[in-house]
Amino acid sequence: MSPWLRVLEAYAVAALLRTPAFHRAVEKVAKQVHRVRHGIPPDEPSGTQIDNKPGPSGFLGHFADEVKAQMGAEKHKQGSAGVNMDxxxxxxxxxxxxxxxxxxxxxxxxxxxxxxxxxxxxxxPPKRGLGGEYLAALREQMRRER
Structure with missing residues (x-):
């Protein structure tokens, strides 16, 4: 390898190591690797905390909870701000x-x-969609040609 290519490579690596964006990217990757290996730390704040909610988890569990709430199975109605309306x-x-x-x-x-x-x-009568309108126009043209 030529000496000029090595100098150019060393300069590019030094320039990359000086940028804050590179350090943020490396930090994010390291954080994800840590999460995969050890799980999410309990003291880390995470958005809505849906994972820590007792009861069924996942989409189907939350969907079932919402259906029950809308059907009136919950004891207390909740307002939009989470206030007990009862x-x-x-x-x-x-x-x-x-x-x-x-x-x-x-x-x-x-x-x-x-x-x-x-x-x-x-x-x-129900409204015809685009396909229904097209078929009606096509039938009309066929009748005229006969």
Whole structure:
């Protein structure tokens, strides 16, 4: 190997070792290798902490939990911010509060509107898609040619 090629190689290696991006990349690779060999350290913060949730894990477990929650199997309703909504819905003597009554009435109105829409849509013939429209136009042309 020529001496100039060795000098060029030494300069390129030195320049690469001086860059912070190279060091970050090496650190990420080393971290992944450590995780593969030893697992994720418990003290390391990781996003949503889904892996540490008790109960079934994986997609199917979370999907089943969501279906149960939407079907009303959970004891307490959770708001979008994770606030227990049932605590504000009951008054001190255990009766329904005005908030819960309004929510029940809104659910009834929404259900009635959905039922009317379903009845209206059932009376109409289904819309033809692009393939149906194409076939109808093709049939029409075939009739005209005869």
């Amino acid at each position: 605590s504000r819905a009951m008054s001190h003597d255990g009766r329904k509060s005005r908030v819960e009554e309004v929510e029940a009435e809104a659910d009834k109105v929404n259900a009635d509107a959905a039922w009317r829409d379903a009845q209206h849509n059932a009376a109409q």
